[in-house]
Amino acid sequence: MPETFRVIYSAFRMAMLHWIADPQWVIPNIIAPFVFTTVALTLFRDSTGPFGLYAVLGGGMMGMWGNTVYSSGFAIEFEKWQGTLEEVIVAPSKLIHVITGRAISNALFGLTNMIAILVIAVAGFRVSLGISDPLMFAASLLLTLLSVSALGLIFASAFVLSRSAQALTNGLETPLYIVSGSMFPIALLPFWIHPAAYVLGPTWGIDAIRLATSADYVSQSFWAGLSPNIAIFLDLTIMILITLAYVLIATVLFKLVEKRARITGTMVEA
Amino acid sequence: MCKVFNVTRGIMHRTKSQVVAVKDVSFEVDYGELFGVVGPNGAGKTTTIKMLTTMLLPTSGKALVLGYDCAKEVTKVRERIGIVLGGERGLYTRVSAVDNLNYFADLYGVPRNIRDKRVKELLDFMGLSERAHNRVETYSKGMKQRLHLARGLINDPDIIFLDEPTVGLDPEISIETRRMIKELVDKGKTILLTTHYMFEADELCKRVAVIRNGEIVALDTPSGLKKYVMDTSVVEVEGYGITEKEVAKFREVPDVMSVSAELGEDKQVLKLQTPKGSEIIAEVQQILKNSRIYDIKIKEPTLEDAYLRLVEG
Numbered sequence: 333m334p335e336t337f338r339v340i341y342s343a344f345r346m347a348m349l350h351w352i353a354d355p356q357w358v359i360p361n362i363i364a365p366f367v368f369t370t371v372a373l374t375l376f377r378d379s380t381g382p383f384g385l386y387a388v389l390g391g392g393m394m395g396m397w398g399n400t401v402y403s404s405g406f407a408i409e410f411e412k413w414q415g416t417l418e419e420v421i422v423a424p425s426k427l428i429h430v431i432t433g434r435a436i437s438n439a440l441f442g443l444t445n446m447i448a449i450l451v452i453a454v455a456g457f458r459v460s461l462g463i464s465d466p467l468m469f470a471a472s473l474l475l476t477l478l479s480v481s482a483l484g485l486i487f488a489s490a491f492v493l494s495r496s497a498q499a500l501t502n503g504l505e506t507p508l509y510i511v512s513g514s515m516f517p518i519a520l521l522p523f524w525i526h527p528a529a530y531v532l533g534p535t536w537g538i539d540a541i542r543l544a545t546s547a548d549y550v551s552q553s554f555w556a557g558l559s560p561n562i563a564i565f566l567d568l569t570i571m572i573l574i575t576l577a578y579v580l581i582a583t584v585l586f587k588l589v590e591k592r593a594r595i596t597g598t599m600v601e602a
Numbered sequence: 603m604c605k606v607f608n609v610t611r612g613i614m615h616r617t618k619s620q621v622v623a624v625k626d627v628s629f630e631v632d633y634g635e636l637f638g639v640v641g642p643n644g645a646g647k648t649t650t651i652k653m654l655t656t657m658l659l660p661t662s663g664k665a666l667v668l669g670y671d672c673a674k675e676v677t678k679v680r681e682r683i684g685i686v687l688g689g690e691r692g693l694y695t696r697v698s699a700v701d702n703l704n705y706f707a708d709l710y711g712v713p714r715n716i717r718d719k720r721v722k723e724l725l726d727f728m729g730l731s732e733r734a735h736n737r738v739e740t741y742s743k744g745m746k747q748r749l750h751l752a753r754g755l756i757n758d759p760d761i762i763f764l765d766e767p768t769v770g771l772d773p774e775i776s777i778e779t780r781r782m783i784k785e786l787v788d789k790g791k792t793i794l795l796t797t798h799y800m801f802e803a804d805e806l807c808k809r810v811a812v813i814r815n816g817e818i819v820a821l822d823t824p825s826g827l828k829k830y831v832m833d834t835s836v837v838e839v840e841g842y843g844i845t846e847k848e849v850a851k852f853r854e855v856p857d858v859m860s861v862s863a864e865l866g867e868d869k870q871v872l873k874l875q876t877p878k879g880s881e882i883i884a885e886v887q888q889i890l891k892n893s894r895i896y897d898i899k900i901k902e903p904t905l906e907d908a909y910l911r912l913v914e915g
Contacts, residue, residue: 335711342708346694346701353696353737415691419753422655423709424680430709594659597607597652 339425343433351441362448369449373457386516388446388453389545393514393538395445396477398505400484403438407431407484408491428485428586435484439477468564469544475568476537479575483533485582489589513538517552533574540567603627603663605649605816623649625816626663631761636783636793638807640800642913646816647796651763654794655685668760681710684759686750688766695739699730699749702738703756710757724752728782744775751782762786764795768802780806800906810905812912819912824905831903831911834859835879838901839872839886843893851889857882860910875907 351357372387408431411417420430453459463469490500510521511528512535518526529535540563542549547560555563605624624646631637639647652658653665656676665672670679694702700721707717725731728748733741738749747767754762764783768776783806787793797803803810804824812820812827820827849863852874859875876882880900887895 338708338711342705346697346705349697349701350694414694415687415689416694418652418657418687419685419692419706420709421657422680422683422685423706424677424711425709591659594657597658 335425336429339429340433340436343430344437345433347434347437348441351437357441357444362444366448366452369452370456373453373459377457388449388459389538389541390514390516391449392443392446393476393512393534393541394509395449396439396442396480397509397512397514397534399442399445400435400439400480402502402505403434403441403484406491407434407438407488410434426586427590428583431485431488431586432481435481435488436478438484439481442480443473443477463545464547465544465560465564468561469541472537472540472544472564472568475571475575476534476541479533479537479571479578482575482578482582486578486585489582489585508532511535519552531574533571533578536567536571536574540564540571543567603653603660603665605646605653605658606661622816624653624660624813627813627816627818628663629811629818629821631792631794633792634787634790635808636787636795636806638803638810639794639796639813640798640803640810640909641796641813645813645913647813648765649816650813651685651765651794651796655683655763656680681757682760684754684757684762686754686762686764686767688769690743690746690770693738693746693749693753696737698735698737699725699741699752700734702749703752706753706756712757720756720758724755728752743771744778747771747775747779748782751779755786759791761792761794764793766796766798769798776802800904800909804905812909814913820908827908827912828903828905829908831859831875831908834875834877834903834907834911836901836903836907837874837876837879837882837886838897838899839874839890839895840897840899841870841872841890841893841895844870844872844890845893848889848893852886855882855885855889860907860914862910873907873910875903875911 369387369391372391376387408417411420421427487500487504511518511525512532513529514534518529518535521529536554539553543553543560543564550556550558550560550563553563553567555566558566603624604622604626607621607623627646627650629637639650641647649658653660654667654672656672656679659673667679668682670682672679694705703721703724704717707721712720722731725734728751730745730748730752733745738746741749750767754764767783768779771779780802783793783795787806795803795806807824809821809823810827811818820830822829844863844865846865849861849865849872852858852861852872855876857876857878859877861875862873864871874882874886883898886898
């Protein structure tokens with residue numbers, strides 16, 4: 333087990349070094365959120381209700397989400413571009429552990445979005461965002477990050493088999509923002525979309541984050557009528573179970589696709 | 603062992619076909635041996651290496667490395683082998699040599715206390731210590747190739763697979779790379795090398811397998827392979843204005859076993875393998891009557907000549 337964590341950490345570190353070495357991340361992670369948040373907060377300046385909560389946390393979640401769905405899915409392609417995929421595959425460590433490290437790094441880096449939006453909202457638009465339970469906020473954020481990373485692993489496995497997986501992740505990015513409730517409450521969506529929202533771990537994570545930010549949000553959460561602490565506990569428990577299911581599914585998928593790739597030669601150029 | 607790829611083409615009308623990449627390839631390599639695999643592009647050299655390094659599953663047959671089945675005992679094989687692929691790719695160029703080596707050491711599960719010592723030793727051995735903390739993208743081709751070798755040795759493997767390690771390198775760096783390969787053999791490593799360059803195989807390898815269209819057509823020591831062409835001489839013609847049509851005419855001459863030509867703009871060299879030796883000169887002059895001939899030499903055949911004869915069938 334320690335070897336597994338060492339591989340995950342090493343892959344995480346390597347991905348972080350690449351993020352730092354390549355300043356392109358400034359555009360999607362700082363400039364784009366700056367523009368979107370400025371537009372949103374200007375348009376809805378006079379709105380009432382927890383608008384700041386949705387603008388800031390929703391925008392931040394979109395960043396984390398987008399970074400993970402795009403970058404984790406892209407993790408295999410990145411290795412192919414570098415020409416390192418063969419060397420990574422031939423190493424005795426499991427490919428899924430390498431991609432896990434990359435997925436966590438991608439999700440963590442996506443959080444810079446949230447920080448950028450937070451700074452813009454508080455400093456530029458004087459949005460009040462008092463966090464009522466900082467400890468639960470941090471715990472919910474961390475677990476959501478891990479859940480998003482686990483979902484990224486499932487996308488990554490598709491890339492082992494096909495280059496057209498890029499189209500899959502591109503096409504799913506926006507629907508996932510909407511279905512997970514990052515943009516607005518799920519209650520506003522048609523009822524037949526709700527089951528899709530419930531199987532997404534981040535849906536529960538976003539609910540917990542909002543509960544930890546504002547106790548008043550409990551009336552709009554899945555657990556209206558319960559105390560905020562119990563509601564957060566239930567959200568996080570469900571999210572952990574869903575995340576474990578993602579890891580299990582990703583492990584099986586990686587085994588299957590790796591075997592298939594060894595037969596078809598799709599992972600390496602022969 | 604055999605490897606067949608299923609190929610599907612087309613979007614509206616999908617057609618399926620099979621490509622036989624390797625067919626009935628069978629050989630054994632001794633401990634501490636430097637074994638060469640040579641053949642033209644697409645002959646099946648890389649597919650063979652990728653099956654032996656567990657990257658591809660054989661369609662039929664069995665590949666054993668150190669007694670472990672490459673299809674079933676994947677981790678055991680991977681722990682004991684190193685692989686070095688040719689070319690400039692295969693390294694994380696945005697980070698340093700140390701970061702590259704540390705990363706792969708972690709993927710191979712090299713214990714931390716051994717890792718740092720080994721990375722330092724490898725960087726010293728490859729002459730990269732002074733630039734160890736610079737980004738790899740600032741390295742020359744030769745430095746990148748040395749780093750490739752260092753990465754292939756990070757787990758102190760028993761067997762090293764070198765896939766065209768000198769491809770695209772200038773002569774000076776190629777000589778240096780070959781010197782390092784020899785040192786590895788002296789240290790007791792077993793090496794399987796694929797190469798396009800026959801002089802390289804001749805200089806380094808104890809035995810060489812020649813692959814053509816996915817099949818081994820000859821397996822012997824370099825001197826043993828040269829015996830395939832002992833009954834022939836090589837007539838080397840240097841000239842100007844030689845055309846492809848004239849080269850094709852030589853292929854039809856009954857006593858010419860193989861023909862190779864380098865028809866560059868500045869220099870044109872035609873090589874003919876024939877048992878007739880100098881007796882063929884009149885015929886050469888007749889075929890090349892519209893071209894200029896600067897020089898004709900009769901030479902002893904080399905490993906390259908043996909290779910050409912074997913791959914041309």
